[in-house]
Amino acid sequence: MSGVVTTYHQRVAQEKRALIVTAATALFLELGYDRTSLARIAERSGVSRATLFKQFPTKAALFDAIVTESWSTADEEDPPPAGNVVDGLGIIGRRYAELLGRAQMTDLFRIVIAELPRFPELAHAQFSHGKMPYFESVRDYLLAEHEAGTVRIEDVDLAATQFLGMISNYVFWPTLLVPGWEVSAERVGQVVDEAVRTIAARYAVTGSVRRGRPARRRPNAEPL
Template sequence: MDPNVTHQRLTDRKRLAVITAAIEEFLAAGFDATSMDRIAARASVSKRTVYNHFPSKEALFAEILRQLWDASHTADSPVYRADQPLRPQLLELLSRKLKLMNDDAFLALARVAIAAGIHSPERARDMVARLSEREEDLTIWVRAAAADRRLQTSDPMFAAQELQGLVKAFAFWPQVTMGQPPLTPDEQAKVADSAADMFLARYAGSST
C-alpha cells in the first residue's frame, strides 16, 4: 500500500469526523455556544487537527452549508425535456426532492443551518446569499419550461418557490421545526401528485 494513499485516507477520515462532530455540536448547543475545542473532543482529534482542516468555526459551518446544498443538487438530476409531457417530468423531480427530505442526515444539516440563522440574522443573510448564487433542480426545470413557453410565467423563480412551498409545507417544515416523522412513500406520492396538479393548473393550462 502506498504510504501517501494511506495518509490521505486517514486525513479524509479525520476531516469527516470533524464535520460530523461539528454537526452534532451545532445541533446540541447551537452555533454560538459551540467551540472548536468541543468539536475536537467529540471527533476524538486534536484541536490542531481541526484547524488544519478548517481555519475557523465559520469556515466549518460554511462546509456544512455546502454539503446541504450538494445533497439537494445532484449532477444526475433529471433535466427539462421539450419532447415529453410536463407532468411525468415534474413528478420525477418532486419524488427525488421528497426522498431527499426523508433523509435524516439532510434534515439534521437543515436544522443546524436554520438554528444558526435564527440566532444571527446577519448569518442568515449570508446563507441566503450563498445559496442564491446557485439554482436548485426545480428552479432550473421551471425556467427551461417557461423559456419553451410551456409554462406561462414571467417570473420562473417565483413560480418555483411556490412549488417548493407546496412540498415543504408537508415534507420539510413539520419535520425540521416540530419533530414530526418523515412522510411514508404513500404520503410522499400524495404530496407530489397534488403539488404537481396545482402547479400545472396554475402555470401550464393544457400543456401537461
C-alpha cells in the same frame, strides 16, 4: 503506486471531514454555536486540532461546509432534460422531498433558528450557500421548459417557489413544530404528485400555443 497512495490519502481526508462535520452539527445542537469551540469539535470527532484547522480554519467556514453538504443532492444529479414538465417536475420533486427528509437538514434549520438572534450571519450562510443555489436550479429548469414551449410562465421565480413550497410545507416544516410528525413514503409520493399536477394545470401548454414572453428572473426573490 503514487496514484494508490494519493487515493488513500484523499479517502482518509474525506472520512475525517465527515467525522468533523457530524461532530460539529451535534455540538451546535447540544451546546449552541457560540459555546462550541473548534477544539471541542476536534475532541468529539477524534481528529487532531491541526487536522481540523487545516480543513476548517474558522468556525464560520465549518458551518458553511455543513450548509453546503446538507443541501447537496446525492451524486450531484443533473437536472432532467426539458420537454416533459410532468416527468421533469416529478423527478425534481422526489429529489427535494428526499433532501428535506434527511436528518441533517432538520438539524441545520434548528441550529439556524436557535442562533438567529445572536448570529444572523448563520441564516445568511444557510440562504446563500444552500437554499438559494437549490432554488436557482429549479428555477433554471422551469426556465428551460418555458423556452422549450412546454410551459408558459411569466414569473419563473414565483412558479418555482409555489412548487417547492407545496412540498416543503407538508413534508418538512411541521417536523420543526410538531413533535413526532412523520410522513410515510407513500404520502410523500402523493404530495409530490399533487404539486406536479397543480403546476402543470397552471402553466403547461396544451396543443400548439404561441409562446409567451420570456420568463422573468428576479434575483432578489426569496424561496419558501
